[in-house]
Amino acid sequence: MTEEHAIASVPMKWVGPLRITGNVAHVETEVPLATYESPLWPSVGRGAKISRLAPEGIVATLVDERMTRSVLVEAINAQTALSTARRIDSQFAELRSVVRSCSRFADLIAVRHEITANLLFLRFEFTTGDASGHNMATLAADRLLSYLLETLPGISYGSISANYCTDKKATAINGILGRGKNVVTELTVPRDVVRDRLHTTAAKIAELNVRKNLIGTLLAGGIRSANAHYANMLLGFYLATGQDAANIVEGSQGVTVAEDRDGDLYFSCTIPNLIVGSVGNGKGLPFVETNLTRLGCRVEREPGENARRLAVLAAATVLCGELSLMAAQTNPGELMAAHVHLERSTEKIGSQS
Template sequence: MTTQPSTRPDPAAAPPDHPTPIPTRWIGPLRITGTAASGELHVPLATYETPLWPSVARGARISRLVDDGIKTTLLDERMTRSVLLEAPDAETAHTAALTIHAQTEELRAVTRQSSRFAELLAIRHETTGPLLFVRFEFSTGDAAGHNMATLAADHLLTHLLTHIPGVTYGSISANYCTDKKATAVNGILGRGKNVTAEILIPQHLVTTRLRTTAGKVARLNVHKNLIGTLLAGGIRSANAHYANMLLAIYLATGQDAANIVEGSQGITYADDRDGDLYFSCTLPNLIVGTVGNGKTLPAAEEALTRLGCREERPTGDNARRLAAITAATVLCGELSLMAAQTNPGELMQTHTRIERHNGSPV
């Protein structure tokens, strides 16, 4: 008797490669002002959390009803990479650190040999026993800068091992950077773009469009975002859900999505100004770029082009524009959620209605 071969897939075999696009919608327009970006534009959000689209859209509508919209301010920008040097004792490690700082200009020249866009901005260090952690901070043009910073650090590390006596190789990456981890050092010193997005919403819009009051939002921000996060042991962070908007726009524009770990560290500030609501979101670790790995894939290329981040501008300005747009998008979603949570039942009722409408289980 001859048996026919089984047509069932082998469970041990690798699954076929069938790329599944993440559902993406263009939300807006939202109104932005500031030196890095200005005007009205739609933003792409790639997410499976469908209630995020109307939530950000509500914040976008508010921005169009305010004369200045969402004002964005770029406070700082730098990409970091830390290296580890090992010494026989703390004294040698400390002496090496002093020598490294004394050679800053020479190290800037070494950095320029690694890339025509990388510039060494600053050097910081920490010494623990015989271990010397050196944190290099670079400007990286329109690139997010992970690889550029690592390449520059590799050149610098080679130079240090050759010219600094008493130290040996520890690691090209020493976790004092800090990449894709929530840390105090990033919140304090920054990694990527440090951007604040802010808006002043007149009282009548707070009441009619957000269905709340400035006092309620400010009170909730203190109790939830500040005290609640403190009790939870949050690290340099006080916000409701920056990660939601960051992941959605990171995926839509070809960013390294794992950077939402440090990117979602940020502080929401809300103030009742005689009934008007001042609301801001500060993101010290916003890591975005408009060139580099992932940015030339068709969907990301289209998104960056539509966002105006493929224009002929001075080096770095396209990335700064994207950072400003991203921060404004975060504010839209943060504002909408915080307003909803001032009203009992509103958040869950909205989620249930939207998810059922889109066919998702609840």
């Protein structure tokens, strides 16, 4: 094997199964997690067990989907920038045709703009079928930018990427407008399951969520985010399914909600920037093909359906890990004891192999 084709090996395990219902999938399935943080496997596994003990399982609702790319054009002055933005709005049907001429799967669904001085920032939003859509959106944006420069007077090229997308950066705009799949997951856990399986109460988890995830994140200056560790589950899932792992930067922005409902626990995770695809770069690797097939995301469906299924599986995985960690942190010493036991055990096994 040459250095150019070497593959970095990350330990991977399948955990679950998770029970999922909702507007995309009704399924019980195990999920793959590639990670060096070995306690993540049993932690997500515990959450998965809870999902099978809850009446409806994890209810995953796909709220929205769009991939974005922003471009920058320079106008003569702010007035020209404004008139250009208004003309672009009036020519939406033409712009949509430009996109369709360069891609079978990309479809322009919105254009938003921001003007600063004489600079016009344009945020193009697309649906991209089963692909996560980075390259597809950039290609479409490049064609749109060329078309605008050719047909509209008073503007010139600024950049094909203007940081108003926003790609792989934690920003407010993605949380507000969305980038990728917006998925809400909900789980209602009976009080006896909370007591016997999570060794805590709904009231304790709800209180910790307010104090840690909401107030703690506020004090830390978090951006459109209030959760314990979405990034852990997303990274493990992304690496196992051939995703662009850098997208956990915006992907891990999300909000955890926990409520005590007469002793039962209502637990929800909202992820507005879940960027996944079942086709595209990285998906042809043998282990990725195997994992996507096992997840049921290589089935012949309508364009976009496999990616939607993958998104809700990822979001449900996040909920499992988030619930397990929050429960553990209501009990003094539980989190650290688990890490010491599991990580040291893994180190010993590795040193003897």
